[in-house]
Amino acid sequence: MSGHEPRIEAVAAGAAGAGLAAGTGPVDHRGGMAAERPFSLARTRRTFMQNRLAVVGSGIVVFLILFCFVGPLVYRTDQVSVSLSTAHLGPFTSGHVLGTDQVGRDVLGRLMVGGQTSLEVGVAAAALATLLGTLVGAVAGFFGGVVDSVLMRIVDGFMAVPGLFVVLLLGSMFTPTKGLLILVIAALSWLITARLVRGDTLSLRTREYVEAVRLSGGSGWRAVWRHIIPNAIGTIVVSGTFQVADAILLLASLDFLGLGIPPPAASWGQMLSSGIEYVYDGYLWLVIPPGVAIMLVVLGFNFLGDGLRDALDVRLRER
Amino acid sequence: MTAYLLRRVVQAIFVVIVVTMIVFGLLQLLPGGPAHAVLGSHATRAAVAAFNKANGLDKPVFVQYGIWFSHLVQGNLGYSYNQNQSVASLIGERLPKTLALTITSVILAMLIGVSIGTLQAIQRNRAFDYAATSVGFLFYSFPPFFLALLLIILLAVDVHLLPAQAPQVSSVWTVLSDPQGLILPVVTLAVTGVAIFSRYMRSSVIDNLLQDYVRTAHAKGVGPVRLLVVHVFRNALLPVVTLIGLFLPVLLSGAVVVESVFNYPGMGLLFWNAATSRDYPTELGITVLVGVFTVVGSLLADILYAMLDPRVRYVRQ
Numbered sequence: 308m309s310g311h312e313p314r315i316e317a318v319a320a321g322a323a324g325a326g327l328a329a330g331t332g333p334v335d336h337r338g339g340m341a342a343e344r345p346f347s348l349a350r351t352r353r354t355f356m357q358n359r360l361a362v363v364g365s366g367i368v369v370f371l372i373l374f375c376f377v378g379p380l381v382y383r384t385d386q387v388s389v390s391l392s393t394a395h396l397g398p399f400t401s402g403h404v405l406g407t408d409q410v411g412r413d414v415l416g417r418l419m420v421g422g423q424t425s426l427e428v429g430v431a432a433a434a435l436a437t438l439l440g441t442l443v444g445a446v447a448g449f450f451g452g453v454v455d456s457v458l459m460r461i462v463d464g465f466m467a468v469p470g471l472f473v474v475l476l477l478g479s480m481f482t483p484t485k486g487l488l489i490l491v492i493a494a495l496s497w498l499i500t501a502r503l504v505r506g507d508t509l510s511l512r513t514r515e516y517v518e519a520v521r522l523s524g525g526s527g528w529r530a531v532w533r534h535i536i537p538n539a540i541g542t543i544v545v546s547g548t549f550q551v552a553d554a555i556l557l558l559a560s561l562d563f564l565g566l567g568i569p570p571p572a573a574s575w576g577q578m579l580s581s582g583i584e585y586v587y588d589g590y591l592w593l594v595i596p597p598g599v600a601i602m603l604v605v606l607g608f609n610f611l612g613d614g615l616r617d618a619l620d621v622r623l624r625e626r
Numbered sequence: 627m628t629a630y631l632l633r634r635v636v637q638a639i640f641v642v643i644v645v646t647m648i649v650f651g652l653l654q655l656l657p658g659g660p661a662h663a664v665l666g667s668h669a670t671r672a673a674v675a676a677f678n679k680a681n682g683l684d685k686p687v688f689v690q691y692g693i694w695f696s697h698l699v700q701g702n703l704g705y706s707y708n709q710n711q712s713v714a715s716l717i718g719e720r721l722p723k724t725l726a727l728t729i730t731s732v733i734l735a736m737l738i739g740v741s742i743g744t745l746q747a748i749q750r751n752r753a754f755d756y757a758a759t760s761v762g763f764l765f766y767s768f769p770p771f772f773l774a775l776l777l778i779i780l781l782a783v784d785v786h787l788l789p790a791q792a793p794q795v796s797s798v799w800t801v802l803s804d805p806q807g808l809i810l811p812v813v814t815l816a817v818t819g820v821a822i823f824s825r826y827m828r829s830s831v832i833d834n835l836l837q838d839y840v841r842t843a844h845a846k847g848v849g850p851v852r853l854l855v856v857h858v859f860r861n862a863l864l865p866v867v868t869l870i871g872l873f874l875p876v877l878l879s880g881a882v883v884v885e886s887v888f889n890y891p892g893m894g895l896l897f898w899n900a901a902t903s904r905d906y907p908t909e910l911g912i913t914v915l916v917g918v919f920t921v922v923g924s925l926l927a928d929i930l931y932a933m934l935d936p937r938v939r940y941v942r943q
Contacts, residue, residue: 360760360763460637460640460641460644461644463637463641463644463921464641464643464644464645464647464648464917465644465648466875466920467641467642467645467875467917467918467920467921467924468645468648468649468875468913468916468917468920469875469876469878469879469916469920470879471879471882471883472878472879472882472897472909472912472913472916473652473913475882475897475898475901475909476652476901476909476910476913477652477655478901479900479901479902479904479906479909480652480655480656480904480906552767556767556769559769559771560769560770560771560879560883563769563771563883564882564883564886564898564901565902566901566902576771579771579772579775580771583775586775586778586779591779594775594779598769598772598775598776601769601772602764602767602768602769602772605767605769606763606764606767609763609766609767610763613763
């Protein structure tokens, strides 16, 4: 969802001012080697800051990271002991900002702790998936032929089985742990990255500098590792950011459906599903905060990905 | 066309085989194998051995896969562990209801998404475009279970406008004759689709508006409305239609969530119940079926696209 009019960019230029001072100024006419470089930090930062959604997105992400990891240090709550006498307290009663849940735990504090798992699993799974997808995509695209066909059909096969079905299936077989969830979600998410990086590689491998590597006796692996992957970095970073959003949503769905990390561990999805019982009692503080939190984190990473895409000038047809 | 069709079908068959391998592979991850799932974790070693022998589980994995695959091709998906019914007949009962839900949602999502996307393209970079883009982002990021819950709170709990639960009947025709109960599930499922379709339609219309044929038609005096409706719209719609193939997995995953929230007795609820009660044959059967659906869906979309747009066939030949 890109497309920006000059009006917005002019308004945002004030915000981008700090970035510009260190950069090369608003006119992007740089000669020599610099212009050849596919990746320019100053230009990237400038375009990124001009994209309102991207700034909002990174704001949301930074806020949520602080909220989940620094929040519990400031807002101390007891998430271990159960106290039925203080169950279902409404928001802003006896020091509970968002009230208490069905066993008397502070909802705001639980929200912070629950978010830690979401963010950790989401980011780790996305990083792993991006690494795997990049390698498979670059190898398939660079070597082509049978390797490419076989790898891409495997990708098609994995893509045809929706991730939610597989995680639910595995969730019914094993008791999920953080590490296991990271591995499983990564194993299901590398496909789109692989396709995109393959697409980039197909065009990159015909460039002169890649051919020069081969002519001067460099191995194919060297060409992939030192030249193809660094030049596809925009695609990789952007799809990695979207992967975080998708991974967190998948994890939340799994938790919501009751097959995620089992209680007493806190998770947003599980807070939401256990709060549903009390919707008819009007205890909306049990469901609205975790729901909003899931939506915000997904929205934040999607905004961020979109902003990065514009900034890094990546054309992703898949998203 | 024949060559393209043939190549595409062979590819799809290969992918379906990969799908079956993936799903069969998942079963092999089961700790202790299916024997413990059926007989319980305290089963004696002899009982497990007897179970494995009786069910062919003592054979090498490749042979097991061959047997499983040949059953699959014949429509034999195994027998549910706890429903006392074959998986195929369980799915057969629920599938029509899921199809009713998903097809209605796709049509709704298409109609709304395509209209919004077209309007956005015409109003490009104006207030409406920005508003629709932001709302689209919001829709795309909205977890379906949270949306379902909000709709229930707003329309079923606070105002008793619509039922919070889908009709609990066995026949799909009764479901369709009581459309009130379908409204909330259908709307929930359609929202992601609206976001996806409007986004693609917007860029597709914008791409088409820049084409030479639009300038030519304009120069020949075709009015703006006729130009948009007769010329641009039809061309722009084409790539969006093929998105259905991409949208199918999203839709079917969404059905699991939506059916479990609204207690809608379809295939998604069957899968969720099977997952929570460790009914592996039912889980595997549905997963394979969903995979095959997705492959066939994108195959059909590709063929349709190739039939309507001759340029596709000649690429990569």
